[in-house]
Structure formats: structure tokens, C-alpha cells
Amino acid sequence: MRGDKTTNGDHMNESTFRKSSYTVVIPLPASAGGVSYLVCNPLYGNASLMSGEELEVLSRFPTDSDVDNDAVVSQLKDEGYITTLTEEEEKELMNKRYEDQKKPQNPRTAIIVTYQCNFRCTYCWADHLFVPDTMRVVIDEKTVDAALKTMTQIPALESVEGMSFYGGEPFLPSTRSIVTYILERGSERDFSFHANTNGYYLKEFVPLFSEYAVDGLGVTLDGCQHVHDARRKRSDGGGTFFKIVEGIDDALDSGIPIGVRINVDAQNIGELLTFRDWVTEHGWVNRKNISFTCTPVLPGKDTTPPGLLTYSEMAERIVALRKESPSLFKVMHYAWEYFVEGYLSQTILQGTELQPRPFYCSAHFQTFSFDPFGDIYCCPRAVGDRTFSVGQFIPELKFNEKFEDWMNRDVLSIPRCRTCDVALMCGGGCAYEAYLQSGTLFEGYCEKYRAFLEYGAPLFVGQRM
Numbered sequence: 001m002r003g004d005k006t007t008n009g010d011h012m013n014e015s016t017f018r019k020s021s022y023t024v025v026i027p028l029p030a031s032a033g034g035v036s037y038l039v040c041n042p043l044y045g046n047a048s049l050m051s052g053e054e055l056e057v058l059s060r061f062p063t064d065s066d067v068d069n070d071a072v073v074s075q076l077k078d079e080g081y082i083t084t085l086t087e088e089e090e091k092e093l094m095n096k097r098y099e100d101q102k103k104p105q106n107p108r109t110a111i112i113v114t115y116q117c118n119f120r121c122t123y124c125w126a127d128h129l130f131v132p133d134t135m136r137v138v139i140d141e142k143t144v145d146a147a148l149k150t151m152t153q154i155p156a157l158e159s160v161e162g163m164s165f166y167g168g169e170p171f172l173p174s175t176r177s178i179v180t181y182i183l184e185r186g187s188e189r190d191f192s193f194h195a196n197t198n199g200y201y202l203k204e205f206v207p208l209f210s211e212y213a214v215d216g217l218g219v220t221l222d223g224c225q226h227v228h229d230a231r232r233k234r235s236d237g238g239g240t241f242f243k244i245v246e247g248i249d250d251a252l253d254s255g256i257p258i259g260v261r262i263n264v265d266a267q268n269i270g271e272l273l274t275f276r277d278w279v280t281e282h283g284w285v286n287r288k289n290i291s292f293t294c295t296p297v298l299p300g301k302d303t304t305p306p307g308l309l310t311y312s313e314m315a316e317r318i319v320a321l322r323k324e325s326p327s328l329f330k331v332m333h334y335a336w337e338y339f340v341e342g343y344l345s346q347t348i349l350q351g352t353e354l355q356p357r358p359f360y361c362s363a364h365f366q367t368f369s370f371d372p373f374g375d376i377y378c379c380p381r382a383v384g385d386r387t388f389s390v391g392q393f394i395p396e397l398k399f400n401e402k403f404e405d406w407m408n409r410d411v412l413s414i415p416r417c418r419t420c421d422v423a424l425m426c427g428g429g430c431a432y433e434a435y436l437q438s439g440t441l442f443e444g445y446c447e448k449y450r451a452f453l454e455y456g457a458p459l460f461v462g463q464r465m
């Protein structure tokens, strides 16, 4: 998939070559198009499909070098699986690549407008926030100003260009004036804006958004009306589907890109085909600026939603659905892993260079959210729960000891990951899920990446064949 990388010289004596210490071999099932192994090397940036015979040549090198295999050996050298660098030299090179990955590349910041929400979804993972003291507060102008000032004091945010609105639900009648204020103040800094919203008041907010650089909104629809309304209800129990659809149509008419997220579990996965048909009939499939992503429903801190599937169970169901209707996932993608340049899915599909992944997500180096109570969070899923607050920005910026924990969580600081063969491609898994499962950030969360390797990577390989 990628084969343009080498640190080797053809003139070198065979005895100076050795197998790279950073090669990872992922066996593929027979369904992945006849190839048997996905062989990756995050140090040299390559991922290659290999037959059993080719892998055998690699594993026997150099003891059984054999003239008949010259072409294979030469290819293995070109792609860095066989290298002239010593173990120590490779380690040094990896340290450099590893540290480079920790530099902020696309910093992100968010204002948590309120923890109020007008919905009561059946699988809500944030319902521990629905207590009066937390619920009634909306961020005020003074706190927004303090957050904006703090953004200039955090080195990782030096080049930040965009801001998200987050909640609770950020777009409510009670938040309109402060949302306008944030758009005004952020625009003075040339920020562009993004938000995740339940979409209920989108129609009312679209005229306001059209005046600013709102470059994308994430809106959730869980299926057709009867499915969606049974899951994503208003706090008074009423349905929400048609009002959200109107809001999405208005946003698209105004040129605002929409990412529809479908939260999937055992209760609605069987309805995806029907929803695909509805989306097609509604004309969205042929519209520009709208995309659909299926994401698994996740557990909350103290909640296990009904119908929850593990990542492996979900992966099995997705693979089965794909067999039943190969075109479904051309319309609705499943979020196997973050679709980020340098991650394995992108290397397989687009041929981009595989990057070493010191940590799992941007929460560990370049994402900061500011809430109405003056708290700072790195992980959007953890906002509102002070167990995870990494500091305060009122009266002034002060990080606490948890900040260091979030910044230092990587595959070297997690004991289990230190000895894991896929560590430099996985990054240690989601820290928040690790905490929910083990009570510490310094534990790996393997399930999602393992499900991707077992079920998702073979699908992507099949797509490339």
C-alpha cells in the first residue's frame, strides 16, 4: 500500500542487514481477498499485503537467504522491513518520530455553553449531569471572555483556528444570546466554528450561523421517525425527528455542512437499511455537504444503556450487514477508528504514510474545553464531571495534577501497552473508557482497536483488492 520508504543502500553488504524491530504482522482472514497478512511498520510508514511465502522469507532472514527470493528480499528492504539500521539507531529514529507526533498539529478548543439538555435519550451517558445546580447554568459573557483569554495562555493552543460549541445541548432558546456573543468574539479572532447538537432548534439557529464561519455541524438521527423518536425524545416525551430533519434541510440550503451521526446499538442496528432508503428518498444521498457515520452507543459513568453492544459484537454485526447490503456503508460509514491521516485505516485505503501513534486521541495534547463553572477538560466525553477536570481558568489559569496524567498517558506510560505488539498503531485506546473499566487512566483500552484489526482492517483490505 505504501512502498516509497527506505533507509537502506543497495550497495550494503548483506551481513549489515537485519529485520526491523518495529514490524507488526496482522493475520488476515481468507475473506480479505486471498492475501494472508497485513505487515506494518510505523517507523518507516509502511503497510504491505503479503502472502504466507513472502512473510516466510522475512521471518527467515537473514539465516536462510536464498537467491530465489532476491526479488522479495529487495522489496522488503525497500519498504524498511529489512534495514541497515541497528536496534539502537532505530530506537533513536522512533523516539524522534514519537516526539514529533506529540506536537500540536490541529489544536481544538470548545466552549461548553450549558449542561442543560431538552432531550432525554434512552441511552444518555451524561444523565449524571441532570441535577439542578449543574443544569440551570448557562455560561455568561465574563466566563466566555476568561476562556478566550486562557486560550492564548496555553502553548498547545497557539495556532488554534477553530472553536466548537458543546454541552449538554448548546443550542436552546436560553443559550441564543450567549451563542451570538461567542460567535462575535470568536470571529474577532478569525475562528471558524463547529458544534455537536441534537438539532432540535437548528432551524431557529441557522439564520444566525449563516452570518458566521460555521464550517460544520454534527447532528444525531438514530434512524427513521419511529426508531429515532423512541430513543431521542424531548424531556416531555415528545418526538423530535421531523423538526431535526427540517433544521438539517435549512442548514444544507444555507451551505452549512452536516455530519449526521447515527448512534447504533442492538435496538436500531437492524433498522439501518430502512433508514438508508429513507435518506435516499429524502434526497440527501445526492446532496453535497452531508455525510452519515454510524457510531456505537457507549456506556456512561454510572449507566449501561439497554441494547449496548461490545465493540466486537458491533463489528460482527457490521460485517454481517455489509454482506447483506454492500452498498449500505457507501452511504453510512461505520466509525471503525478515527479517520485520521497516518492511522492504519487511511494507510490501507489511501496509501498515506503510517505514523507512529504515541497516544490514542487529541485529548492528550491539543484539545481543551472550557465550561460555565470555570473548569477545563481535555476529553469532551468527560466534561461536567470534576473527576476529569484538568484545571480551572477562573480566577486565572491553573492546571491541577490530573493535567499531567492526561498529557503523559501514552503507550510508554501504560504498563500493559509497553509490551503490546500493536501499541504504536493503537495508541493505548480511549483513556475515558479505560478509566470507566479500570478506575485509572494508566490502563490500556484494547477492545476498540482489536475489533478494528480483526474485523475492520480486513474489510478495508478487501476494498483495496
Ligand code: SF4
Binding pocket: 411, 414, 416, 417, 420, 421, 422, 423, 424, 426, 427, 428, 429, 443, 444, 445, 446, 447, 449, 450
Ligand atoms: S490499549 Fe491494548 S491494544 Fe492498544 S496498545 Fe494498549 S495493550 Fe495494545
Ligand code: SF4
Binding pocket: 360, 361, 362, 363, 378, 379, 380, 381, 382, 430, 431, 432, 433
Ligand atoms: S479520551 Fe476517549 S472519549 Fe475522550 S476524547 Fe479521547 S477517545 Fe474520545
